Amino acid sequence: MEKPTFAKASSGSKTSKYFKYAIGEIILVVIGILIALQINNWNENRINNIKLKSYLTEIIKDLKNDTLSVNNSINLAKRRIKTTKSFLALTDYNALTIDSLEKSLETFYSEVPFSTSTFKKIESSGITNFGKYEDLIERFKIYYTFIIPNIKGFEGTQNRAVDIEDNYWRYNQNIYEFSYEGDLASYQNKEEARKQLIQLLQSPTARNILKIDYRRNIRNMERLNRLNGQVMQLIEATETELND
Template structure:
């Protein structure tokens, strides 16, 4: 049919005029309709090619972002697991300090652990959750680039954790700061300096531990604060376990989606 239209288009202008002059409107109308159809077909084909190109570009961009999400998630999982491990360690240290109040012999049995527990029990470690890819996609208004609705919802839920935890993280930092002030006076000057050097693992004698324990027992506000440290870190642990589960579930969804993309 296209060849037929081409032949009609190649009719000289004079001949076309002659067709009209010779009172042959049907043939002239056919020629005009053919011109219109060719133009419409050309436009439709051009639009289809343009749409296909745009979709192809979007699929390429989607795959790039999925890979970025996956890479960031691997780092985030490592940070979360580190935070979970440190948080558990600090709970154990705070619980140990609480037990020593009624069982002073524990101090002499674990002198170095006791000393370091006073230093580290109140520390907090907030996992760094990288969200660069998600924020870039969200700020550009292109979240719909992720076609899988289940995956898109999982991404939004996972990355909302950093926003929701912002206020709670502030509470953790506030508790850490209070702990820092309350423990002042428990260590000697040289012990404070030694504790500040993370590259030196110093062992403390039972005599040092006993003297430190006596100073700790005279700090009633510090002793009263220990249960709040444990309470806070238990809540933190639940929060970290939650985001860890979210991250693992998201990791599986991303893997399934990337595998599907690689098969296409």
């Protein structure tokens, strides 16, 4: 009766050993998978980090181009403010040529070209983990998806107003015939045209248009100056991150 008992004990011992061996193999496989995943994640993060550094280097160039565009628009607004203020202060237009008088009533679009190509590359890169650049990327998102569209919205409002004003000069007023191209015949002779143009420029409607444009350019310049400061801060922050 002892032999069967020994056989059962021996069989149970072997099963236990096999079970422990199988568990050990599973653990080793799981550890191997985890290590492989960790290495894969590390490689992916390393590659993404290299890409991000390249993107950040390019985005600095984009931002510097933006500052050039913004400064050009600021300078145009400054010149327009100065010209309009000087013209509105005049009480005698007789010393001005017809060309100068015509130019004095022009209002202009505000159009700042922004460089957005690199940010679009970041958006389409598929990178979701930005690591130490996370905060910087969030600032870029605010700049490209909120600040720039906000500026474009103001531009759209200004440019629609310019269209309305342009329509007044072209189609609504009916006392002055614009020369436009010098080789086109005019029904009004030069003396009559000059007289009518001065009369038009002295009218409340014409002066109000110029005053509104003056105020609009001041606000636009203030807005662009603030924007320029924000862009310069972004450039500085990006350069600091790249140099760390």
